Amino acid sequence: MSSDIILYTWSTANGIKASITLEELGLPYKLEPIDIGANIQKEEWFLKISPNGRIPALVDGSQRVFESGSIMLYLADKYDTDRKISYAPGTSQYIEQVSWLMFQMGGIGPMQGQANHFRLVANVRSDYSIKRYLEETKRLYSVLESRLKESPYLAGSKYTIADIASFTWVRRGPALLEIDLSEFPALEKWVDEIGKRPAVQKGADVPHVDRTNEQKELFQSARAKIDGMTNFDKH
Ligand SMILES: N[C@@H](CCC(=O)N[C@@H](CS)C(=O)NCC(=O)O)C(=O)O
Structure with a gap:
Protein backbone atom coordinates (compact mmCIF):
# COMPACT_ATOMS: atom_id res chain seq x y z
CA MET A 1 0.00 0.00 0.00
CA SER A 2 1.37 3.44 -0.84
CA SER A 3 1.15 6.43 1.48
CA ASP A 4 2.68 9.88 1.97
CA ILE A 5 2.87 9.56 5.72
CA ILE A 6 5.46 11.50 7.70
CA LEU A 7 5.69 10.51 11.36
CA TYR A 8 7.14 12.99 13.87
CA THR A 9 8.03 11.08 16.98
CA TRP A 10 10.45 10.07 19.70
CA SER A 11 10.80 6.75 21.42
CA THR A 12 8.44 7.29 24.37
CA ALA A 13 5.27 5.52 25.53
CA ASN A 14 3.09 7.91 23.52
CA GLY A 15 5.44 8.14 20.55
CA ILE A 16 5.69 4.41 19.90
CA LYS A 17 1.91 3.96 19.83
CA ALA A 18 2.05 5.56 16.38
CA SER A 19 5.09 3.63 15.09
CA ILE A 20 3.75 0.30 16.37
CA THR A 21 0.41 0.97 14.64
CA LEU A 22 2.19 1.80 11.37
CA GLU A 23 4.37 -1.32 11.64
CA GLU A 24 1.37 -3.53 12.42
CA LEU A 25 -0.37 -2.20 9.32
CA GLY A 26 2.75 -2.57 7.17
CA LEU A 27 2.39 1.05 6.06
CA PRO A 28 5.46 2.81 4.67
CA TYR A 29 6.26 6.12 6.34
CA LYS A 30 8.99 8.71 6.52
CA LEU A 31 10.38 9.13 10.00
CA GLU A 32 11.21 12.57 11.39
CA PRO A 33 12.76 12.09 14.85
CA ILE A 34 11.84 14.91 17.25
CA ASP A 35 14.32 15.00 20.11
CA ILE A 36 12.10 16.12 23.00
CA GLY A 37 15.19 16.54 25.20
CA ALA A 38 16.29 19.31 22.81
CA ASN A 39 12.76 20.89 22.85
CA ILE A 40 12.28 20.58 19.07
CA GLN A 41 8.57 19.94 19.83
CA LYS A 42 8.17 23.59 20.93
CA GLU A 43 9.54 25.08 17.70
CA GLU A 44 7.18 27.25 15.62
CA TRP A 45 7.21 24.97 12.56
CA PHE A 46 6.28 21.94 14.67
CA LEU A 47 3.44 23.73 16.51
CA LYS A 48 1.74 24.12 13.12
CA ILE A 49 1.57 20.31 12.99
CA SER A 50 1.11 19.59 16.69
CA PRO A 51 -0.39 22.68 18.43
CA ASN A 52 0.18 21.20 21.91
CA GLY A 53 3.92 21.01 21.28
CA ARG A 54 4.12 17.30 21.96
CA ILE A 55 4.90 14.13 20.06
CA PRO A 56 3.69 12.08 18.28
CA ALA A 57 2.21 13.83 15.26
CA LEU A 58 1.70 12.73 11.71
CA VAL A 59 1.15 14.31 8.32
CA ASP A 60 -0.55 12.34 5.56
CA GLY A 61 -0.67 14.41 2.37
CA SER A 62 -2.60 17.55 3.36
CA GLN A 63 -3.93 16.06 6.62
CA ARG A 64 -2.21 16.73 9.95
CA VAL A 65 -3.02 14.46 12.89
CA PHE A 66 -1.89 15.04 16.48
CA GLU A 67 -2.52 13.20 19.78
CA SER A 68 -1.46 9.54 19.79
CA GLY A 69 -5.02 8.20 20.19
CA SER A 70 -6.25 10.25 17.29
CA ILE A 71 -3.33 9.06 15.13
CA MET A 72 -4.16 5.43 15.91
CA LEU A 73 -7.83 5.91 15.06
CA TYR A 74 -6.98 7.81 11.87
CA LEU A 75 -4.64 5.06 10.64
CA ALA A 76 -6.98 2.21 11.60
CA ASP A 77 -10.11 3.81 10.14
CA LYS A 78 -8.42 4.79 6.89
CA TYR A 79 -5.89 2.06 6.21
CA ASP A 80 -6.88 -1.04 8.19
CA THR A 81 -9.43 -2.15 5.63
CA ASP A 82 -8.64 -5.81 6.41
CA ARG A 83 -9.40 -5.04 10.10
CA LYS A 84 -6.12 -6.56 11.24
CA ILE A 85 -5.81 -4.44 14.39
CA SER A 86 -9.16 -2.66 14.60
CA TYR A 87 -12.89 -3.07 14.42
CA ALA A 88 -14.98 -1.49 11.67
CA PRO A 89 -16.53 1.93 12.34
CA GLY A 90 -20.25 1.65 13.02
CA THR A 91 -20.01 -1.63 14.92
CA ALA A 204 8.93 0.21 19.91
CA ASP A 205 12.43 0.97 18.65
CA VAL A 206 11.44 4.05 16.61
CA PRO A 207 13.50 6.14 16.44
CA HIS A 208 16.30 3.87 17.48
CA VAL A 209 18.14 5.32 20.46
CA ASP A 210 20.96 3.81 22.44
CA ARG A 211 19.34 2.49 25.63
CA THR A 212 22.53 1.31 27.32
CA ASN A 213 22.35 4.32 29.65
CA GLU A 214 18.73 3.61 30.49
CA GLN A 215 19.21 0.49 32.49
CA LYS A 216 17.41 -0.32 35.72
CA GLU A 217 20.22 1.32 37.70
CA LEU A 218 19.48 4.70 36.15
CA PHE A 219 15.87 4.57 37.33
CA GLN A 220 16.97 3.25 40.72
CA SER A 221 19.34 6.16 41.21
CA ALA A 222 16.69 8.66 40.04
CA ARG A 223 14.28 7.30 42.66
CA ALA A 224 16.98 7.22 45.33
CA LYS A 225 17.82 10.87 44.62
CA ILE A 226 14.21 11.90 45.29
CA ASP A 227 13.97 9.61 48.35
CA GLY A 228 17.04 11.40 49.73
CA MET A 229 15.31 14.81 49.68
CA THR A 230 13.22 16.25 52.50
CA ASN A 231 9.50 15.73 51.92
CA PHE A 232 8.11 19.02 50.58
CA ASP A 233 4.46 18.41 51.62
CA LYS A 234 2.89 20.51 54.38
CA HIS A 235 1.02 18.38 56.90
N1 LIG B 1 -1.93 13.22 25.04
C1 LIG B 1 -0.74 13.28 24.24
C2 LIG B 1 0.47 13.31 25.13
C3 LIG B 1 1.74 13.48 24.34
C4 LIG B 1 2.95 13.62 25.25
O1 LIG B 1 2.86 13.88 26.45
N2 LIG B 1 4.14 13.44 24.63
C5 LIG B 1 5.37 13.58 25.37
C6 LIG B 1 6.27 12.39 25.13
S1 LIG B 1 5.53 10.89 25.73
C7 LIG B 1 6.08 14.83 24.92
O2 LIG B 1 5.99 15.23 23.77
N3 LIG B 1 6.81 15.46 25.85
C8 LIG B 1 7.56 16.63 25.57
C9 LIG B 1 7.02 17.86 26.24
O3 LIG B 1 6.11 17.75 27.08
O4 LIG B 1 7.51 18.94 25.92
C10 LIG B 1 -0.69 12.08 23.29
O5 LIG B 1 -1.14 11.00 23.70
O6 LIG B 1 -0.19 12.21 22.16
Missing part, protein backbone atom coordinates in the same frame (compact mmCIF):
# COMPACT_ATOMS: atom_id res chain seq x y z
CA SER A 92 -20.54 -2.19 18.62
CA GLN A 93 -16.97 -3.54 18.94
CA TYR A 94 -15.68 -0.30 17.41
CA ILE A 95 -17.26 1.62 20.28
CA GLU A 96 -15.70 -0.79 22.78
CA GLN A 97 -12.31 -0.23 21.07
CA VAL A 98 -12.69 3.57 21.26
CA SER A 99 -13.81 3.33 24.90
CA TRP A 100 -10.67 1.44 25.95
CA LEU A 101 -8.52 3.74 23.84
CA MET A 102 -9.98 6.78 25.62
CA PHE A 103 -9.52 5.03 28.97
CA GLN A 104 -5.80 4.95 28.21
CA MET A 105 -5.68 8.50 26.84
CA GLY A 106 -7.58 10.04 29.76
CA GLY A 107 -6.41 7.68 32.52
CA ILE A 108 -3.25 5.62 32.29
CA GLY A 109 -1.29 8.13 30.19
CA PRO A 110 -1.84 11.21 32.36
CA MET A 111 -1.77 9.38 35.72
CA GLN A 112 1.26 7.19 35.05
CA GLY A 113 2.94 10.21 33.44
CA GLN A 114 2.54 12.15 36.71
CA ALA A 115 3.67 9.13 38.74
CA ASN A 116 6.81 8.97 36.57
CA HIS A 117 7.37 12.69 37.07
CA PHE A 118 7.08 12.71 40.89
CA ARG A 119 8.92 9.40 41.31
CA LEU A 120 11.79 10.00 38.87
CA VAL A 121 12.29 13.56 37.67
CA ALA A 122 10.81 16.14 40.08
CA ASN A 123 13.26 18.47 41.80
CA VAL A 124 11.23 18.31 45.02
CA ARG A 125 10.05 15.27 46.96
CA SER A 126 6.30 15.11 47.46
CA ASP A 127 5.21 11.89 49.15
CA TYR A 128 1.58 12.93 48.75
CA SER A 129 1.92 13.25 44.96
CA ILE A 130 3.92 10.06 44.60
CA LYS A 131 1.29 8.11 46.56
CA ARG A 132 -1.64 9.73 44.77
CA TYR A 133 -0.40 9.04 41.23
CA LEU A 134 1.13 5.65 41.95
CA GLU A 135 -2.04 4.40 43.66
CA GLU A 136 -4.18 5.75 40.83
CA THR A 137 -1.92 4.06 38.24
CA LYS A 138 -2.30 0.75 40.08
CA ARG A 139 -6.05 1.22 40.36
CA LEU A 140 -6.20 1.72 36.58
CA TYR A 141 -4.09 -1.44 36.11
CA SER A 142 -6.67 -3.30 38.22
CA VAL A 143 -9.39 -2.12 35.83
CA LEU A 144 -7.35 -3.59 32.94
CA GLU A 145 -6.82 -6.76 34.97
CA SER A 146 -10.58 -7.23 35.49
CA ARG A 147 -11.23 -6.70 31.80
CA LEU A 148 -8.49 -9.11 30.70
CA LYS A 149 -9.83 -11.79 33.03
CA GLU A 150 -13.07 -11.79 31.07
CA SER A 151 -11.75 -11.01 27.57
CA PRO A 152 -8.50 -11.92 25.75
CA TYR A 153 -8.04 -8.34 24.54
CA LEU A 154 -9.43 -5.02 25.69
CA ALA A 155 -11.97 -4.49 22.92
CA GLY A 156 -12.93 -8.19 22.62
CA SER A 157 -11.53 -11.29 20.98
CA LYS A 158 -9.17 -9.34 18.69
CA TYR A 159 -5.91 -7.49 19.41
CA THR A 160 -6.52 -3.86 18.49
CA ILE A 161 -5.13 -0.34 18.74
CA ALA A 162 -6.76 -0.18 22.20
CA ASP A 163 -4.31 -2.86 23.38
CA ILE A 164 -1.32 -1.10 21.78
CA ALA A 165 -2.21 2.15 23.59
CA SER A 166 -2.18 0.67 27.10
CA PHE A 167 0.63 -1.80 26.37
CA THR A 168 3.25 0.90 25.74
CA TRP A 169 2.59 2.33 29.23
CA VAL A 170 2.04 -0.84 31.26
CA ARG A 171 5.26 -2.44 29.98
CA ARG A 172 7.23 0.41 31.61
CA GLY A 173 5.49 0.21 35.02
CA PRO A 174 7.90 -2.34 36.55
CA ALA A 175 11.20 -0.65 35.58
CA LEU A 176 10.13 2.95 36.15
CA LEU A 177 7.76 2.66 39.11
CA GLU A 178 8.61 -0.74 40.61
CA ILE A 179 5.06 -1.95 39.98
CA ASP A 180 4.92 -5.70 40.51
CA LEU A 181 2.96 -7.01 37.53
CA SER A 182 2.55 -10.43 39.17
CA GLU A 183 -0.16 -8.69 41.24
CA PHE A 184 -2.04 -8.43 37.94
CA PRO A 185 -1.58 -11.90 36.35
CA ALA A 186 -3.89 -11.46 33.35
CA LEU A 187 -2.29 -8.10 32.58
CA GLU A 188 1.21 -9.55 32.93
CA LYS A 189 0.38 -12.37 30.48
CA TRP A 190 -1.12 -9.86 28.02
CA VAL A 191 2.01 -7.63 28.20
CA ASP A 192 4.30 -10.61 27.60
CA GLU A 193 2.27 -11.79 24.64
CA ILE A 194 1.99 -8.39 22.95
CA GLY A 195 5.69 -7.69 23.56
CA LYS A 196 6.58 -10.72 21.42
CA ARG A 197 4.84 -9.44 18.29
CA PRO A 198 7.49 -8.57 15.65
CA ALA A 199 5.69 -5.34 14.64
CA VAL A 200 5.58 -4.25 18.29
CA GLN A 201 9.30 -4.90 18.73
CA LYS A 202 10.08 -3.00 15.55
CA GLY A 203 7.75 -0.08 16.30
